[in-house]
Amino acid sequence: MKTVLPMIVTFVGGAVVLLDYFVEGSWISATSNAFLSWSVLLAAFSTFLGGANILFIHVRNLKDRRPNWGLSVILVLSLVAWFVVGVVGTTESDIYKFVWENVYSSLSATMFALNAFFIASAAYRSFRLRGAESAILMTAAVLVMMGRVGIGEAISSRLPMLADWLMSIPGTAGMRGITIGGALGAVTVGLRVILGLERGGTGMSV
Amino acid sequence: MLRAGSIADLTVLVLMIASGIYYYRKFASDKVVPIRRIRGLDTIDEAIGRATEMGRPVHFTTGFGDLVADTFAAFAVLDYVARQCARYNARLIVSNSQPVVHPITENIVKTAYTMEGRPDSFKSSDIRYLSDTQQAYVSGVWGIMEREKVAANIMMGYFFAESLLLAECGNRVGAFQVAGTASTPQLPFFVAACDYTLIGEELFAAGAYLTRDPVRIGAIMAQDIAKLLVIALIALGAVMYTVGSTFLAGLCDL
Incomplete structure (x- = not known):
């Protein structure tokens, strides 16, 4: 049952959404939209599971005084503080906006900017x-x-002109070939998932 | 009633399903199934062997992509990597950026360790959810790679701008790197920074290649049939359009 039920859910969900792409019908569209909305809800719920995993790992680092446990203290404190600020003060509060703009955005931009140097070293x-x-x-x-x-x-x-030609003719041709191959591969994987032949999500060995 | 513009798509889909079933039946009784060599997948064993010899962990990540086809294809590779790690007693660390992907990867690794008779070696703390914001996820993976000094870094799935950041960090710690994605903007970064790269459809063939399962091989053959059809249509379409006919373009729009 543990493996059959996820396969049935996957088949029904996938088949309805696929049918909605090909067939016109109010009940099919309504059911497909409902399934897609549920998937958004499930994804939102799984964020809590992810947060729990972070807390579980770092609280254990703390308790067992593992190497670099000080970093776990910073992470847990930041996580809890940010959660409280977001829930109590909402995401529109001044504190939330200040930290977002002055800490998070700056750090993200710094990380992203490193790409410039990494492109040079990889090249x-x-x-x-x-x-x-x-x-x-x-x-x-x-x-x-x-x-x-x-x-x-x-x-x-x-x-x-030569650079433009290289980018737009051989470059684009190669990229489109990869895209077409990838798209057909994605269709094949999608079909295998719907038909229960790709069992990665069920806990059965794939 | 069929939606306008979907008849051509449906025809290709039906053709793929029919050829998949045909080749599954054909290969079900065959012991040796022909499939071209994919060097990137062959080197996964080499990467795990290297990690085992060095006594350092193997790192696996599915990228920043959500539950898309690339991620499902990556699950098949993860299953293989986890089984090999369990077999050779190498430590496997999996880092996730998407909360929906995290429990699935945990399930796959746990099942693989159990199937290999080593359920005690499985550590749930080695399957980590980091963050669903891109740069926080990158810094989390950097931390893991630097602290744990991973010997092998396997990146399979759908990647965005984090691809080069992760690959360069792997290179810095001296990890043997194998990557695979169908995301065309990120492929050049992987090709430049990793030891081996699975390009586009090779990632989707990984499950079939590693397991040699007739059902999956049948699906790969179906994919090749569809690819041949697409190539023929492109060639024919180019000729027909050149001589002023839009018949084929109209047929594809049905």
Whole structure:
């Protein structure tokens, strides 16, 4: 029952939503919309499970005085304080907005900005000439980079055109091929999930 | 009544189901099923073996994506990784960004350890939910990789801007990295930063490749049949459109 019930729920839910895509009918649309709304509710509930998991792990770190337990103290205090501020003062309160804008947003922007440096370091490693493939990769990358900066245009007015061609013809063709293959793969996985052949969510071995 | 514009989609879907059933029946009795080699999946064993030898953990994450097809495909890889880790007694740490994905990954790992006869080795504290905000999730994974000094980092699923941030951290700690996603904007980052990358449909073939299950192989064959049909339609459509016919475009819009 523990495995059959999730499979039945998956089949009914998936089949109705799929049917709604192909068939017009008020009851099908209504049922499909209801299922989608329930999934949003379930996802919201699972946030509490996630929060419980964080607390469980870090409170245990604290109790057992594991290495770096001081970081767990900061995390638990921040979590509880942020929860209280959000629930008591609502997300419209001044404290909530202040912390969001001055702490969370700044930290997020800092993390995201690191991508610029990581692109450089990853590119440096992958563009090293190790064979024919990396030579093609490096040549294309150098041409695109040169075509995108002023010095490239100063060297030759054709470099920006070449960069555009590389991006819009071979680049787009390759990306579209991957997208079509990926989309067909996604359809196959979706069908397997609906038919109960992909049992990742049921707890049975997949 | 069928919705306007869905007949062509339905035809492809029916064709895929029919060919899937046909190839399942064909392969059900065969002991050896032909499937092309996917180097990225072959190296998963190498990654786990390396972690076992070094006595350091294996890290697995499904990315920032929700319960999408890529994530379901990643579950099949996680099941395999968890079984191998249980078999070789390597520690497996799974970090999640989505609360709906977290209990599923916990279930998969727990079941895999039980199936391999090592339920005692399973630690629920190693299956971690971090945060459903992107950069907080990234910093959480960084923390895990740096503190635990992971020997292998396996990233399968749907990734957004966190892909390069995670891969570069894995590289910094010296982890052997295998990634897989169908998210085309993130693929170049994985290709540049990881040791092996499963590109697009290779991720969806992972379950079939690793288990050699005839049902899954049948589904992969169905996918290939649909792909051949799409290639033929693109080629034919290009020729027909060039000579001024919009018949095929109209047929696809049915």
